[in-house]
Amino acid sequence: MRRAVMASVVMVAALLAGAAPAQAAAPTGGHGGWVPAPSAAFEQPAGARCDFAIRSEPIRDEVRQLVLETNADGTPKRVVYAGDLIVKFTNLATGVSAEVDASGTALVDYHTDGSMTWYVVGPVIFGFRDDGSTLPRGMWLIDGVYTLAFSPTFHKTLTMVHGTTTNLCTLVD
Template structure:
């Protein structure tokens, strides 16, 4: 099976699991393991040249993201998790004060490999930062939307996006 067909099949499974898991009460197991838990995004800043030509701040203004642990390694660390929920981020140019809001409310099935690498199988929009020469997109803060896979190397520095169907947009251009 080719990569795009495999990704599409996995992503269809993500949508099905999300629908099934969303219908299950979070405390169905008495509040112990297995339920949805909040997965808040931390605000962060990047200096000029790191992602955009200017210093930038990204902070959530709506953050209803939650995660569900689907599988663990024997040591209890996550092997597979599902993330979903509303996430609206505000991106600010710290030099000019220009601000934009972006919807990053995608759903991701995240697989953590034993070597430290990570793969996201995504439907919908996600905000991703890219360093210079560190991935399949140029330096920037990107909204990636659609059906796609993001592979991270073990250092999480290098990212490769494989689009099944979708769009990319560098948010740095919105706050110049």
């Protein structure tokens, strides 16, 4: 598994290095170039991810996506996401907030059964519910080199090659 993750990381780096000039190129072969992939602000009630209600909102969002491969029906099969993302994470009960850098790069494989696999380098924020993953409930900033596999029911399995995990709930508690 570790070799597969490292191979994916090398592939993402190579794709990003090779794909940069494609930003100015016209779409070809059914694939477009890099396009914005904005993150939406959201709120979660107390107990869903943290013991208190939270809000997550992008402060700077320059994330873009490049569809590398599509399914026969035209839906994305393999997509690269990259770009700056700074998120303000707020405890709605106290108003305490923290700005977090979530500017990781991810290669995401979307599977026809509804599952997906993320191959990530750098920091990305993921929410975890009770009994829904290999991490406890929370909003987690995962940074490093890792994969995150989502089952069709969105159970998440984190495989960390190297890195850290920080529960953002503790930053604003």
